[in-house]
Amino acid sequence: MKLSQSEENYIKSIYNLQSKTEKVNTNSLAAFLDTSAASITDMLKKLKSKNLLEYKKYYGFRLNGAGNKQALKIIRRHRLWEFFLVSKLDMEWEKVHDIAEELEHVSSAELIEKLDRYLGNPKIDPHGDPIPDEKGVMPVLKQIALKDLPHKRNAVISSVSSQTPQMMEMLNHYGIKIGSPIKVLKSFVFDGSLQVKIAKQPECIISGLAAQNIFVYDT
Known part of the structure; x- marks a missing residue:
């Protein structure tokens, strides 16, 4: 199926939204894409005409089987290119x-x-996100948020859910990378921040917000 760049962007956005909430509607998608509800409505009509969406009253819309298949193809391409750029062209992961x-x-x-x-059939991209295989199967990562890691337990950083420039700047400042060993030494109820030890780096304080967006394998 031939899709425009704009249609692919909408499909991927809907996929990302529906992975976080059962209900996806025009307003939530408009807020996610920072565009007008009228533009959203026009695009939804196009995607529905291509049999990529399903609609349920009171629940909004979701990608159907064909729509999910297209979304996973786009995500697969994106994450393979990220892996290529970092591993073969030595680009920094935040760029x-x-x-x-x-x-x-x-x-x-x-x-x-x-x-x-x-690339050797990589399973995760440079940010730790799983790469769908050629059949559209998304690997399941057994990981937990850093905020939920018990104190003094050894773990390894597996992925970062927020990849904003501000978040990536903070990670680079503290030497936090995918595969870095990490241990929570103390948590602070006041703001949810954590005192952590990362590999051979000095102990540091990670904010509660950051701890929600950093995921680890509990070793």
């Missing part, structure tokens, strides 16, 4: 998202499968 946003619209199936093989 690759916007470039991958452009590259994800290169939809040649042959190119993507060759890219996947060239």
